[in-house]
Amino acid sequence: MSSITGKTKVCGIIGDPVEHSMSPAMHNAAFRALGLDYAYLPFRVCREELQNAVAGLRALNVVGLNVTIPHKVAVMSFLDKLDPLAERIGAVNTIVNDDGVLTGYNTDAPGFLQTMRSKNIEPEGKNIVILGAGGASKGISFILAGAGASLVILNRTRSRAEELAAQVSQIYQRQVEVVALNKKNMARALDGADILVNTTSVGMVPGIEQTPVPAGLLKPRLVVFDIVYNPLETRLLREAKAAGARTIDGLDMLVGQGALAFEKWTGQKAPLAVMKQAAVKALKNEG
Numbered sequence: 001m002s003s004i005t006g007k008t009k010v011c012g013i014i015g016d017p018v019e020h021s022m023s024p025a026m027h028n029a030a031f032r033a034l035g036l037d038y039a040y041l042p043f044r045v046c047r048e049e050l051q052n053a054v055a056g057l058r059a060l061n062v063v064g065l066n067v068t069i070p071h072k073v074a075v076m077s078f079l080d081k082l083d084p085l086a087e088r089i090g091a092v093n094t095i096v097n098d099d100g101v102l103t104g105y106n107t108d109a110p111g112f113l114q115t116m117r118s119k120n121i122e123p124e125g126k127n128i129v130i131l132g133a134g135g136a137s138k139g140i141s142f143i144l145a146g147a148g149a150s151l152v153i154l155n156r157t158r159s160r161a162e163e164l165a166a167q168v169s170q171i172y173q174r175q176v177e178v179v180a181l182n183k184k185n186m187a188r189a190l191d192g193a194d195i196l197v198n199t200t201s202v203g204m205v206p207g208i209e210q211t212p213v214p215a216g217l218l219k220p221r222l223v224v225f226d227i228v229y230n231p232l233e234t235r236l237l238r239e240a241k242a243a244g245a246r247t248i249d250g251l252d253m254l255v256g257q258g259a260l261a262f263e264k265w266t267g268q269k270a271p272l273a274v275m276k277q278a279a280v281k282a283l284k285n286e287g
């Protein structure tokens, strides 16, 4: 996008707050790189205005929207159609406006899977330990179980992990193990694991000196994926690298979900490297 014209197509993100989002930088860089006449804007929308904001999408012919906290669940009831995966996960982060018909998708979980596969890591048949059972864990657990992985879930609030495991087992017909979050259980789970995914917010700013896993449990043959992206290198990733493990940072997942949304809105393949570079720069500016 060199400049805004009368033909410029508008995309954006709704959330509250939305000021810290890296998506505007990421998408506008991608539009520029491909010479697309699109612009991506942040819209701060409070809960009370969510329904009006969605109606405004149709009225203003906004072509696509990302949805972030706190609207990912509530927005579903204002859309015309839901992609089956978004419906199953129970959260929408991407809306496509097709001539006034609004369809909700979840690209967070597929973005996670695509990131793994882009690094030649195939979850099928792998033993994967998932830390956390919150919103992000739900999509990730569903998509990994759907891809044929065996899961062990550990969460501070055990009942939440049990609820999630029951859903995964019911939908994907796979047994999911749940163990209480303590060092002994973690050691046992990691002993037989191929991949560790941290979906908890432990290690995120401002608590950057915290880690969800004691360093001594990290092994060279493990792939460690931390979905926290601020900081880019969490203590968990730093210690995993030092232990010789392969690491994947949370920004890759953020770029992955953005890339899938970009492709739905533009029909073009997303320039992943451009998007990651813009996200890294935005994150640095964020401090």
Ligand SMILES: NC(=O)c1ccc[n+]([C@@H]2O[C@H](COP(=O)([O-])OP(=O)(O)OC[C@H]3O[C@@H](n4cnc5c(N)ncnc54)[C@H](OP(=O)(O)O)[C@@H]3O)[C@@H](O)[C@H]2O)c1
Pocket (backbone or CB within 6 Å): 108, 131, 132, 133, 134, 135, 136, 137, 155, 156, 157, 158, 160, 199, 200, 201, 202, 204, 227, 228, 229, 250, 251, 253, 254, 255, 257
């Ligand atoms: N890279 C990406 O694209 C991406 C996408 C989505 C989210 N994220 C990041 O993922 C993290 C989680 O997001 P979310 O939406 O899933 O949040 P959420 O629904 O609030 O879940 C938070 C999870 O972290 C656990 N947790 C929080 N503080 C803890 C502590 N002190 N000790 C142990 N466990 C703790 C919670 O356990 P309890 O159930 O016991 O409370 C829960 O499992 C955030 O840092 C977010 O920024 C990244």
